[in-house]
Amino acid sequence: MTTKTTDRSHDLTDDIDVVGQRIRSFREEKGMSLRKLAEQSDLSVGFLSQVERGLSSIALSSLRAVAAALGRPMADFFAQPNSPEKEPEGVVFTLNRAAEHTERVVSGGRHYEMLSARVPGLVLEPMLVYIEPGGVKEEASSHAGEEFAYVIQGELSYEVAGVTHRLGVGDSLHLRSNTPHSLHNDTDELTVVVSVVTPRLF
Template structure:
């Protein structure tokens, strides 16, 4: 572990100059520079003081964080086609069930529809990327066109239908994950 580099990153994350950090600790700017460049090692007491000023502690500082994936590529997606309902669903965030939201992209062929979703807790949001769809929400129908969005509490039966003659593509997000 590069202690100096980690201290520098914390200092910069707190918008402090070396001089400002040194002044808060009654140390010299040169000594802070030496620590950050791994030219010297601080005493345990000095390290504890530095970490306190930087808003962390020894346990957090030395913990090895597992790198969290934040960017997903096309090859990470999981796709499932439903020939009967004429749609394909792409789960665009792997393992979304462990998160608060579950985003999918659903491609609906002309005459296609999503699975009829029974009422459940949560909310749903959609953005029409291509074409147009009919949102059926508790028997009421809403036409939603490219560039438009929908948003509703999911406590009523709901699904999408593509009544048009062209494909439709929808970014659909459910919270909690339901797809």
């Protein structure tokens, strides 16, 4: 299987800006100070200020805390998804063509490429995840749902319930997400993973 190697730097900057701008917009809508948001999300004022100004990206685990403090679903912080193709009444499906634009999201040194449009009634979140080398290891977290990861390029360090598992190309891992877990690319090469999670993140 081949992986696209096109330059994504412009997309990454745009996505980081979108998340930061929406955090600020929702915070101001709610009449909440940056300090109050920091207290409720257990993040520092300085870090949140950098995220709002597009100077730093935010990990999904941290964004969940921000979303909860602001009373917003995760999807509100990202660009609107592609529209699904029209389907016959009673049939629920999406079809993504390789040549079509794919929604992209950036968070904490990871680039998420959505493989499915949003359709009511579908709960899986299929993605290609590009994990930059040398990223900061996140604290293990747990949440509702399930996660599946299949490595197609590089290596991945996946911690589950305090035990670290090294995944290489062709390896996969499937878990209930209420088990504390985290993943990390501790190599000096890009890691690419096919990931499927429930419920949808974005």
